[in-house]
Amino acid sequence: MSGTQRARTVTIDCGKCLLRRHGSPAPELQSALAPVRQSRIGSRVVPPGTDICIEGEPSTEVFTLVDGWAFRYKLLHDGRRQILGFCLPGDFFGLGSEGEEGHDHSIESITGTVLCVFGKRQFRAAMHSDPALAGLVRRIVRHEESAAFEHLVDVGRRNAIEAVAHLLLELCSRLNGGRIPANCSCRFPVTQTHLADALGLTAAHVNRVLRRLRQDGLASVDKRSLIIHDAGRLAELCEFSRDYTARLPAI
Amino acid sequence: MSGTQRARTVTIDCGKCLLRRHGSPAPELQSALAPVRQSRIGSRVVPPGTDICIEGEPSTEVFTLVDGWAFRYKLLHDGRRQILGFCLPGDFFGLGSEGEEGHDHSIESITGTVLCVFGKRQFRAAMHSDPALAGLVRRIVRHEESAAFEHLVDVGRRNAIEAVAHLLLELCSRLNGGRIPANCSCRFPVTQTHLADALGLTAAHVNRVLRRLRQDGLASVDKRSLIIHDAGRLAELCEFSRDYTARLPAI
DNA sequence: CGCTAGGTTGATCCTATTCAACCCGGGTGG
């Protein structure tokens, strides 16, 4: 599904990084800032629908998503796709397992995205020399695992309405740094097909579920935007707990 | 589901640790051995069906599973259970997210198990002072995430036969250090209910699927043992790739 | 001996799939 346009790599001043407006300059990371920046290659602008990482292929780079949406996924031979999770600004990925050959999953951009690109070798060296950085990365990976576990409950033990509700709340919460504002409305470039592939459903059925949520006045997704009308009832419906959606310091 | 017996904590010589027979004394960990052992509290023997970690509850300990089987899980209010993964000897758990209050999931023993118990605070200190140990833990968590992703495909995009086949192969491979021996037969204390809760199915349906696998000469589970009769056809059926089942050095 | 956990099987039901048709809006090229 690679786009036709080419990705461009440019250099942007770290001081102007969009992520800093999130007010998370990772205080305990001051010591590591220098080596991390030294491992930095530059920024990259990626068109929508482009594979940023490809399962099985090795890579010499790791990324922070600065702007835009992407998702992690795996494919089966016959084309079935499982979306493993969505990547939002501030997310870090591409590190893989040390000593492993290739990525264990692919990552594709949904919107046009801006990436901050680091050299993997240099980044690993920075982690090795700075325990705080190493600790943050470990925390990030642990956080991803926690989200994967929650996702597993969605797919395995929640029915379609609960699962969709839960995923919508998760995304809304993550977009807002771990809270769900009253009457939240956010940009939402995720298609019904994406939701289906994330939750082990079909797009047709996701459509029916969304209509249901809309009719019940709980949430509505259209025109590429998501509105949570009644976060309370929605959270009750699917037993949502926002603990796992807290924002971690960006790298 | 706590057993009636009490867990006992005893002291056992590290030199006699069962895990060392796996021939994985973690060469790069030599530097960390001293602080890790210093953070060690002792061994603990746990009866079957006991919660080792409980979701939401904080804990001051982390564990290496020395002997026996356990599983990670989450419960919904109405009793629905999602098993997140199985723990085998050598697995490490309980570290949780730094700065987080409680565990994000529970862990219950299946068989009687032997745990190696470490003080969480001291273990964290050891990680902080030894980059190799920190790196290993990061690798372990990354490895768990990779397994969770594979699990997500099982539940979301594989049908019941494929999912069961895939899980059986995964467990067989992990039990054998990342390979599947020809005509493999292993001890298998996992019940059909466990398989069902791991794969988002019902026990009744798992039963039918297992019968099917048995009739087709692919694999059989009974009498608490698993036999893989035709690993090749089984792997083909479910697109199993054993990459993610490699054994990491034990802590 | 009776209890319990685990397994087995059948009948029935229902959730979600499948497949098809159709709509809409935004590009794109003639």
Next chain:
DNA sequence: CCACCCGGGTTGAATAGGATCAACCTAGCG
């Protein structure tokens, strides 16, 4: 300017995969 296409969404009808529920069986255990 219009025709066409294409991605995404919407809807209906038929179907299937798996759930549900209940009965029953077996082995191990107190």
